[in-house]
Amino acid sequence: MEVKEKTIYKLGFDQKDKTQLTSKLNLLLASYHVHYQKLRNFHWNIEGENFFELHGKFEELYNFSKVNIDDIAERIRVFGDRPMASLQEYLKYSTIKEPNGIPDSNEMVISILGDFEVLIKQMVDILDLANQIGDVSTIDLLTKILKQTEKYFWMFRSFVS
Numbered sequence: 004m005e006v007k008e009k010t011i012y013k014l015g016f017d018q019k020d021k022t023q024l025t026s027k028l029n030l031l032l033a034s035y036h037v038h039y040q041k042l043r044n045f046h047w048n049i050e051g052e053n054f055f056e057l058h059g060k061f062e063e064l065y066n067f068s069k070v071n072i073d074d075i076a077e078r079i080r081v082f083g084d085r086p087m088a089s090l091q092e093y094l095k096y097s098t099i100k101e102p103n104g105i106p107d108s109n110e111m112v113i114s115i116l117g118d119f120e121v122l123i124k125q126m127v128d129i130l131d132l133a134n135q136i137g138d139v140s141t142i143d144l145l146t147k148i149l150k151q152t153e154k155y156f157w158m159f160r161s162f163v164s
C-alpha cells in the first residue's frame with residue numbers, strides 16, 4: 004500500500020521572512036509580558052493623591068495588554084511557530100525591565116511612558132517587516148494596538164508634564 008506523505012499546510016510566506024517575523028513578534032511578546040506584570044504591580048502598590056485615578060488606569064492598561072498579548076501569541080501560532088511561554092524567557096528577552104522596589108506614583112507613570120516607547124518602537128519595526136512581506140493580517144493587528152498605545156502615550160505624557 005502506498006504511504007502518502009503528510010501534507011504540510013503553509014501560509015503563503017517565504018520561510019525566512021516568516022521566521023524573521025515570528026522572532027520579532029516573540030520579542031514583542033516578551034516585552035509585553037514584563038510590561039503587563041509591571042502594570043499589575045503598580046495597580047496594587049500605587050499610593051498617594053492620584054491613587055483612585057492611577058489604580059483604575061493601570062487596571063485598564065493591563066486589561067488592554069492582556070488582550071494584545073493573547074493576539075500576538077496566537078498570531079505566532081498561525082504561522083506554525085511557538086510563542087515564548089515561560090516567565091524565564093520573558094525576563095531574558097524583554098527589552099522592558101522590571102522596576103527595582105516600588106516607585107512613587109510619578110515614577111510609575113514615567114516608567115510606563117518608557118515602556119510605551121519600547122513597545123511602539125518594536126511594533127513599528129515589525130510593521131516595517133510586515134509591509135515588506137505583504138503580511139496584511141499582522142499589519143492590521145499591530146496597527147490597532149499601536150494606535151491605542153500612541154494615545155495612551157499622549158495621555159501619560161500629558162499627566163507628567
Ligand SMILES: [Fe+2]
Nearest residue numbers: 046047058062
Ligand atoms: Fe484590582
